[in-house]
Amino acid sequence: MARPKSEHKRNAILSAAAGVIAEQGGSATTARIAKEARVAEGTLFTYFANKDDLLNQLYLELKAGLRNAMLHGYPLDASLRERAWHAWNAYLDWAIAHPAERRALARLTLSERVTEASRKAGNDGFAPISAALQEAAALGKLRDHPVPFVGAIMNSLAETTMDFVAHYPAEAGRYRTAGFEAFWSAIAGG
Amino acid sequence: MARPKSEHKRNAILSAAAGVIAEQGGSATTARIAKEARVAEGTLFTYFANKDDLLNQLYLELKAGLRNAMLHGYPLDASLRERAWHAWNAYLDWAIAHPAERRALARLTLSERVTEASRKAGNDGFAPISAALQEAAALGKLRDHPVPFVGAIMNSLAETTMDFVAHYPAEAGRYRTAGFEAFWSAIAGG
Amino acid sequence: MARPKSEHKRNAILSAAAGVIAEQGGSATTARIAKEARVAEGTLFTYFANKDDLLNQLYLELKAGLRNAMLHGYPLDASLRERAWHAWNAYLDWAIAHPAERRALARLTLSERVTEASRKAGNDGFAPISAALQEAAALGKLRDHPVPFVGAIMNSLAETTMDFVAHYPAEAGRYRTAGFEAFWSAIAGG
Amino acid sequence: MARPKSEHKRNAILSAAAGVIAEQGGSATTARIAKEARVAEGTLFTYFANKDDLLNQLYLELKAGLRNAMLHGYPLDASLRERAWHAWNAYLDWAIAHPAERRALARLTLSERVTEASRKAGNDGFAPISAALQEAAALGKLRDHPVPFVGAIMNSLAETTMDFVAHYPAEAGRYRTAGFEAFWSAIAGG
DNA sequence: TATGAATGAGCGTTCATTCAT
DNA sequence: AATGAATGAACGCTCATTCAT
Numbered sequence: 001m002a003r004p005k006s007e008h009k010r011n012a013i014l015s016a017a018a019g020v021i022a023e024q025g026g027s028a029t030t031a032r033i034a035k036e037a038r039v040a041e042g043t044l045f046t047y048f049a050n051k052d053d054l055l056n057q058l059y060l061e062l063k064a065g066l067r068n069a070m071l072h073g074y075p076l077d078a079s080l081r082e083r084a085w086h087a088w089n090a091y092l093d094w095a096i097a098h099p100a101e102r103r104a105l106a107r108l109t110l111s112e113r114v115t116e117a118s119r120k121a122g123n124d125g126f127a128p129i130s131a132a133l134q135e136a137a138a139l140g141k142l143r144d145h146p147v148p149f150v151g152a153i154m155n156s157l158a159e160t161t162m163d164f165v166a167h168y169p170a171e172a173g174r175y176r177t178a179g180f181e182a183f184w185s186a187i188a189g190g
Numbered sequence: 191m192a193r194p195k196s197e198h199k200r201n202a203i204l205s206a207a208a209g210v211i212a213e214q215g216g217s218a219t220t221a222r223i224a225k226e227a228r229v230a231e232g233t234l235f236t237y238f239a240n241k242d243d244l245l246n247q248l249y250l251e252l253k254a255g256l257r258n259a260m261l262h263g264y265p266l267d268a269s270l271r272e273r274a275w276h277a278w279n280a281y282l283d284w285a286i287a288h289p290a291e292r293r294a295l296a297r298l299t300l301s302e303r304v305t306e307a308s309r310k311a312g313n314d315g316f317a318p319i320s321a322a323l324q325e326a327a328a329l330g331k332l333r334d335h336p337v338p339f340v341g342a343i344m345n346s347l348a349e350t351t352m353d354f355v356a357h358y359p360a361e362a363g364r365y366r367t368a369g370f371e372a373f374w375s376a377i378a379g380g
Numbered sequence: 381m382a383r384p385k386s387e388h389k390r391n392a393i394l395s396a397a398a399g400v401i402a403e404q405g406g407s408a409t410t411a412r413i414a415k416e417a418r419v420a421e422g423t424l425f426t427y428f429a430n431k432d433d434l435l436n437q438l439y440l441e442l443k444a445g446l447r448n449a450m451l452h453g454y455p456l457d458a459s460l461r462e463r464a465w466h467a468w469n470a471y472l473d474w475a476i477a478h479p480a481e482r483r484a485l486a487r488l489t490l491s492e493r494v495t496e497a498s499r500k501a502g503n504d505g506f507a508p509i510s511a512a513l514q515e516a517a518a519l520g521k522l523r524d525h526p527v528p529f530v531g532a533i534m535n536s537l538a539e540t541t542m543d544f545v546a547h548y549p550a551e552a553g554r555y556r557t558a559g560f561e562a563f564w565s566a567i568a569g570g
Numbered sequence: 571m572a573r574p575k576s577e578h579k580r581n582a583i584l585s586a587a588a589g590v591i592a593e594q595g596g597s598a599t600t601a602r603i604a605k606e607a608r609v610a611e612g613t614l615f616t617y618f619a620n621k622d623d624l625l626n627q628l629y630l631e632l633k634a635g636l637r638n639a640m641l642h643g644y645p646l647d648a649s650l651r652e653r654a655w656h657a658w659n660a661y662l663d664w665a666i667a668h669p670a671e672r673r674a675l676a677r678l679t680l681s682e683r684v685t686e687a688s689r690k691a692g693n694d695g696f697a698p699i700s701a702a703l704q705e706a707a708a709l710g711k712l713r714d715h716p717v718p719f720v721g722a723i724m725n726s727l728a729e730t731t732m733d734f735v736a737h738y739p740a741e742a743g744r745y746r747t748a749g750f751e752a753f754w755s756a757i758a759g760g
Numbered sequence: 761t762a763t764g765a766a767t768g769a770g771c772g773t774t775c776a777t778t779c780a781t
Numbered sequence: 782a783a784t785g786a787a788t789g790a791a792c793g794c795t796c797a798t799t800c801a802t
Contacts, residue, residue, distance in 0.1 A: 002213040002612075002763035002802055009765090023304035026216035030793060040767045042795080051793065111299055112215045145368055149354055153372055164339055178335050182343055182376035189375065195782060221775060223768065230784040232382075232778080382781055382784035389786090406596035410772060420788045422774080433773065474587055490680055492595045525748055526633040529734055533752055534724040558715050562723055565759065566752035575761060600797060610763040612799080621797065 010047045012037040017058050022103035026111075030054075055108060062105040063122035069094035074128055080141065081184065086091045086156060088180045093178065095162045096172070139159050143189050157183045158185050191209045196349065200237045202227040207248050212293035216301075220244075238377060246308040253294040253312035264318060271374065273322050276372045278348060283344035285352045286362070316341075319336065333379050340377050390427045392417040397438050402483035406491075410434075435488060436498045442485040444503035449474035454508055460521065461564065463512050466561045468538065475542045476552070482542065523569050530567050537563045582607040582615045587628050592673035595679075600624075627686040632675040633692035639664035642649060642696055650711065651754065653702050658728065665732045666742070672732065675753045696721075713759045720757050727753045 016037035020028040030051055034041045048054035070090040075082055095102040108114050142150055144185045161179030166173045220241055224231045238244035260280040265273055285292040298304050315327035323337045332340055347358040351369030355362045389432045396417035400408040412429055414421045429435035433509045450470040455462055475482040488494050522530055541559030586607035586685055590598040604611045618624035640660040665672040675756050685708055704716045712720055731749030735742045 002610075003765045003800085004802090005765065024299075029300070030792080031791090041793090044764055045794065046765060106773065107300065110215075110297065112217070143368070143371065145372070149350075149365070149368065152350045152353065153347065156350045157343065157376070160339075160342045160346045163342065172207065175339065178333070178339065181333065182335070186347070186372035186376040199783095203801065219774085221774095230382075233783055235777065283788065307764090382785045383779085384781090385786065395640065405680075407682070409770085412769090421772090423787055423790065425773065426786060487680065490595075491596070491675070523748070523751065525752070529730075529745070529748065532730045532733065533727065536730045537756070540719075540722045540726045543722065555719065558713070558719065561713065562715070562756035566727070566756035569755070579762095599795085601795095611797090612764065613762055615798065616761070 001040075001042070005047070009037075009039060009043070013039060013044055013047055013054070014058050014061055017054055018062065018104040019100045021058075021107055022100040024123070025107055052113050055111065055113050056115060058104065058120055059108045059114045059118050062101050062108070064100070064125070065101065066091070066094055067125045070126075071128060076128070080132060080136050081188075083129075084184065085180060088154075088183070091158050092162060092165060092176055096165065098164065106159070136175055141189075142187055145187060153186055154183055157186070199229060199233070203234055203237055203244070204248050205253050207244060208252065208294040209290045211248075211297055212259050212290035216296055220375075242303050245301065246305060248294070249298045249304045249308050250292050250312055252298070254315065255291065256281070256284055256295070258345075260316075264348070266318070270322060271378075274374065275346075275370060277319055277344075278373070279366070281348050282352060282355060282366055286355065290358065290372050296349070305379045327346060331379075332377055335377060343369060343376055344373055347376070385427070389417075389419060389423070391429055393419060393424055393434070393442055394438050397434060397518070398442065398484040399480045401438075401487055402480040405487055409412050432493050435491065435493050436495060438484065438495045439488040440502055442481050442488070443482065445478070446471070446474055446485070447505045448467070450506075451508060456508070460512060460560050461568075463509075463519050464534075464564065465538055467509055467561060468534075468563070472542060472545060476545065479546065486539070493495070521569075525567060533566055534569055536562055571604070573742055578676055579607075579609060580614070581608060583614055583617055583624070584628050584631050587624060589670045590630075590672040592670035592676055607731070622683050624683065625683050625752075626685060629684045629688050630692055632671050634695065635668070635671065636661070636664055636675070637695045640696075641698060642705055646698070650702060650706050651758075653699075654724075654754065656752060658753070659746070661728050662732060662735060662746055664737065669736065676729070678729065690745055711759075713758060716732045724753055727756070 013033065017028070017033045020033050020036055020074050023033070024045050030044055031041055033054075034044045037044070044054070048057060070087050072090070072092075073086070074088055078086070120174070130147070130151065133150050135141050137150075138147075145153075157179055164179075166174045168175065203223065207218070207223045210223050210226055214222070220234055221231050223244075224234045227234075234244070238247060248324070260277050262280070263276070264280075265276055268276070299309075319335065320341065323332070323340050326332050327335075327337050327340075335343075343352050347369055354365045354369075391411065397408070400413050400416055403410070410424055411421055413434075416426045417424075424434070428429070428437060445496045450467050451472070453466070454470075455466055458466070510531065513522070513530055516522050517525075517527050517530075526532075537559055541555050544555045544559075548555070576636075583603065586605075587598070587603045590603050590606055594602070600614055601611050601622075604614045607614075614624070618627060639740050642660070644660075645656055646691050648656070658760070700717065700721065703720050704713065706712050707715075707720075727749055731745050734745045734749075738745070
């Protein structure tokens, strides 16, 4: 093969896209992304069929990165609260370490251009966390909340917490704990 | 430009904008909005200096509408929980009655085109609710959470609840209560 | 109405398109056409939905112009030969007077982008000439040739004649006559 | 570039080009041609300096192929009419046997990218046929037509005939004869 | 020499904004 | 003030050509 398609270049484009989307949101252009990735405009299209494809692949990549972060070291056998605490922290750690990725993911999640199929695929692999919630529900530990509702609550409280952590880094620890307490109080009981 | 002739026309444009943004998100064009408002393309620009101005004014208008809904009949002298319950229900009622507005507001809140100034101005007028939270905090009834954090938690849980209400209208009542319980548990105590 | 869409501008674009296509063929760009028409690039698209639409409308317009030229003064009651002679001359006169249009029409006729529907519509209105051929065939004056074949022969000989007239303007008259004689000999008889 | 390694590969590219141009006309891309020739995109440019060069060489190649077909078995000593009949049939046989080549040649003949020099060179080698026409003219057998005009008439009538043969294969024989009769009547006489 | 990824000028088209009416 | 045609910068994307392998 002449010059093989380089995983490095693909990642550079995805990474540049995350940065530009985090910064500019809906007005991120392919020209800007290519420039940021130090790649010709046309090159972007040898790695991604079109802009929507890039957006969807980026969404998937970000979801996968987050999942890896959350599931790395996940204490399968610990108590429910400990597992929740692990997931909570892993999420915050990832978000703190990857602010652009986090912002880009938030924007993509709300974009009309990310397909339903991508959303579904992106949520695969979060199975262990879902499983924990299912188990908790079965044990009657989740008040009366439907499982997906609890998942959504966790998500939205974590996002909110993350907003404060990002805004007040000096009090990151405090918000991290407070957010978790709020979450745990919100769902546990029964 | 400063004093448009017809308040009716201005409202038609704002209302059309809410509808189109709710539906199309980032790809809403001024041409489409004007058409929906039954107004010429150019007319839009005698009421709003440019698209960003329209977006920011719409954001403000939606925030004001929501505030009016939440504060109408607000029981200033009731218990903290009752006041929270009132606000909670008022929010959900507004969102159910104005789905396009709600969706547009959610999208604008995340848009890079709504300025910090607009966001600040938009949160003015929610003072009575903030006041209640302040009071609660002073009484030590809010665990240890900073007041703005509690406000944000309320907001994000209400949004999450609203998503489920919209998705499963048959179980609206259940989610309405469950969401409030989650919220109240999350923040009350101490 | 603010500024009505002007027939003049539409014609300027069509005329510019004919000129540029005659000159550049397949590599005629919308930018070049707009420039030649002294119109902004975007304006072209307020008169024509897209480039293909422009091409098809131009084809139709050129066909209509040619038809008008050929049918103007057409001697419905003259002899067959006289009617053929009239059509022959009218075609050559039009082609000589409108060299760019003629060349553009030739190119469009061969383009993949002119639809079957346009071709069909373009041939409507040449009915009187077709009728003459039908009549001649009925009278057994066309040797044994099928009518459409005779029409095609006339067309191709006229085109060939026109090529020579264009190339050797000094001998235009000679080719005009010689071409017609060739045509008439080719089809008449029986 | 001047001495490509493989004549086979050069032919594969030319042949693929004929096919793609016949099919797609002006929108034939070098990428598509290379793919069809089972050759890398870059390889095309080691055999041809650029796309225009490929087009011109293809034109020449097609002309040469047609010439070979027409001159093979050409009855130098037969009567004028017999020689014309031979050429006529040879052309139709070639066109029927090589539809893509014929179509590509027709398109290239009209393309602005085939140079005057190529056209001239392409017509060399049809000398024997020209010679026959010259001879006939000298003998006063060609009415009064200039020789090149007669050649062009033959060409355009053969093309027209070919269009009908391609469209109505069941009546190929009839059109073949009728076309020739039309041609012969058009030019012979005196 | 052959490969195919890389390049970037240039394409057709959109759209926020201006301006003649 | 209202209209909508006119504008042209900017977009996503294509493709002939180059060049590292």
